[in-house]
Amino acid sequence: MDLYQKFNKCLNAPYTTVENNASYYVERKGSTLWLYFEWSNGVEDWLNNFNFPAKPYRDMENLWFAHRGFLKVWKSIEPYVAERINDKSIKRFEVVGYSHGAAVALLCFEYVRYNRPDAEAIGVGFGSPRVVFGAMRRNVRKRFEGFTVVRNGKDIVTRMPPAILGFRHAGKLLKIGCPKGLIKDHYPENYKSALWAYEGEKKTDELRRRNE
Numbered sequence: 001m002d003l004y005q006k007f008n009k010c011l012n013a014p015y016t017t018v019e020n021n022a023s024y025y026v027e028r029k030g031s032t033l034w035l036y037f038e039w040s041n042g043v044e045d046w047l048n049n050f051n052f053p054a055k056p057y058r059d060m061e062n063l064w065f066a067h068r069g070f071l072k073v074w075k076s077i078e079p080y081v082a083e084r085i086n087d088k089s090i091k092r093f094e095v096v097g098y099s100h101g102a103a104v105a106l107l108c109f110e111y112v113r114y115n116r117p118d119a120e121a122i123g124v125g126f127g128s129p130r131v132v133f134g135a136m137r138r139n140v141r142k143r144f145e146g147f148t149v150v151r152n153g154k155d156i157v158t159r160m161p162p163a164i165l166g167f168r169h170a171g172k173l174l175k176i177g178c179p180k181g182l183i184k185d186h187y188p189e190n191y192k193s194a195l196w197a198y199e200g201e202k203k204t205d206e207l208r209r210r211n212e
Contacts, residue, residue, distance in 0.1 A: 037101030054133035102128030130167035147171030153185035
């Protein structure tokens with residue numbers, strides 16, 4: 001499934017909502033577990049988005065800090081997905097989120113990498129805010145390898161909370177699209193068009209390399 005297809009699936013997944021208006025969807029395909037996380041869809045989500053003072057992630061080896069509001073949402077979802085993540089018959093994980101859900105997806109991805117180092121894990125956060133605060137030890141940074149933050153144009157959400165406050169992205173940052181505006185670049189329709197163009201360019205490049 002390419003990035004465009006993942007984003008489309010994320011927009012249209014049949015989410016389950018639990019405490020703190022936390023929304024997720026889990027789907028198993030063979031030995032692969034897909035985990036999707038929904039964008040902001042209510043006042044409570046926005047309150048969590050702006051609840052950005054950093055909080056220690058205390059139950060992990062080598063203390064690190066995360067955005068308090070997103071951590072609160074992930075901790076609401078964790079009990080509902082932990083058993084499935086720790087199922088040893090799952091050999092591969094795909095973690096996907098958009099906007100608010102992308103931040104939660106990053107925290108889920110780290111949980112997967114920490115608890116299932118035996119499995120393959122790939123994650124993508126479309127239009128993700130910054131989640132991690134301050135410096136991290138190398139062995140903590142490694143738990144985010146395989147996660148990609150996709151930024152369309154100048155999407156303002158991907159620049160919040162401001163870096164000057166100590167927040168940063170974890171994993172790899174992939175920039176796509178042509179800027180239309182700080183806010184417009186975050187709209188789902190503009191992510192869809194930018195991803196469609198990006199995947200088309202990738203396929204063209206692959207064909208060109210094969211024919212060289």
